[in-house]
Amino acid sequence: MPDSPALLVIGECVADIVRLPGEPDRTHPGGSPANVAYGLARLGRDTTLITQLGPDANGRLIADHLASTGVRVVTDGSAAPTPAATVDLDAEGRATYGFEITWTLGPVEPPGGPPLHVHTGSLATGLEPGARTVLDLVEALRATTTVSYDPNVRPGLMGDHTAAVRRAERCVALSDIVKASDEDLRRLYPQDTPERAAEGWLRSGPALVLVTRGAEGVTAFLPGAVVNLGAPSVRVADTVGAGDAFMSGALHALAAHRLLGERGRARLRSMDAATLTDVLRHGVASAAVTVRRAGALPPDEEELADALTSAPFPEPSG
Template sequence: MSPRALVVGEALVDVTRTPDGAVAEHPGGSPLNVAVTMGRQGIDTTLAAQVGDDHFGALIRDHLDRSGVTLLDVGPSGSTASATAMIDAGGAATYEFDLHWEPDHLPDPADFDLVHVGSIGAWMEPGANAVADLVRRAHAQGQAVGFDPNIRPTLGPPVPVLRQRVFDLAASSRFVKLSDEDASVLADGSGDPESVLGSLATAGPALAAMTRGDDSVVLCSGDHEVEVPVPTVSVADTIGAGDTWMGTLLAELVRQGWVDRTEFSADELRELGEAAVRASAITVSRPGADPPWRRELL
């Protein structure tokens, strides 16, 4: 049987409204984007999320189905989450969120070979407690866990609480990725992003990485640290870039049979990083969170 991956967290619809009255709707949410990335790269992937029986829910279900991802609705049923960006005449955006995360059940991690959690689902109450319990159970059973905090300061708890939750989850995770923006929030004025990465890398993960926009990506494992440059591309937007990076990293770990590894060489880190930046470069070259398919990467 092929390895099975479980992604847990929010699925939502990004809505953009412009002054001319145009409205665009695109499925999104970091866990959904990670799951879609893995599904499009041929990994047997299940997304555990709350998706309502409404117009937005239909958009998400169709998007996942076309990307080869199985949806496990963890209820309770209700309206599908959304994030609306209202663009003014000068191009500035203001946001309205209709978000909730209160699953009434989560799947048994023992049924999967790899579990990934992150973003709102990992730190928004009350569902975050269920996610933390799932991660602890997976870790106790020796299963690989991926984690990307994907922090949104305006939606999360106070920074000290958020920082403790992130480090607790990282200690039970095997593969951790954060952005330099995440690291700056976690540093809370007391250190630079690289110091946060170093602290996370020693918390327990076999591999820790930090993306830095169009600057090189840093990957750490044990005593090894490498920097992987980001390709220069024409950028449409950066939506979903970090999620594509993380999803590709996990897909490559599954494909290489490395999900059970506890340490990586510098060459292996570089190989994983290069695959991930190639995929995310394709995503930023086209509008919205539209991760590449496996055929595009070969």
């Protein structure tokens, strides 16, 4: 889609080494921001990823994976090894993670003109020294583009809890759209409910806070309203990349409704109920396709269109 608005994703690539009881290890390209970039490109969006890839087998695997959908990959030329994660799946497909991660991203100039929208989050905004590069770039672009953020909290890499919350809140304040799982919010704010935490984030500046709830769907928080949308029932292979697929599906719909970019920012803040429902359905349907198969493999345009028409969605509720 050559005339598509340019979407810029900033963040880590990770080689996910998936382990199932009694089966050989399988290596999948992963990393939350990379998954979002891949998902957007599969949906026909012109997408660039600024990241860090090592000159190793995992780096080549991920680079080929991203290139297969047309994602432009821009790196800082670092020789640091490609980050890796072990993903242990239980009998129900639920994932727990272990990490071998360094994030040392240096200054990188985005190619071309200013992007329409920037997405970031996960380890890229939580691990120094690379997190400083990411935040500096987001702050530099913020005046002319919309920003989305997904903390994708990993307890083993969170570090000091108070500092992790402070970093997350700074990213939220820079963002127009924030997506977090209810589990993310419980980890960051164990003393609060996810609802109260999301409402606090909304007051700090974003136009939209999306809280994903796994099989229960999603809750959207926006000024003056809370909207719930349930998820269709599907057979789960695993949950790897489900939240990232939700994010790419939702951003795809927001772009289609012209709610991204400097000109879209005001419309985003006055989004009507029908448009919001369409955005939520795109996110939930994208995640539903992904969990039906192994690894972080989000839908393409045809698969998402089919999921939107064939899956029985409950009506949204306030």
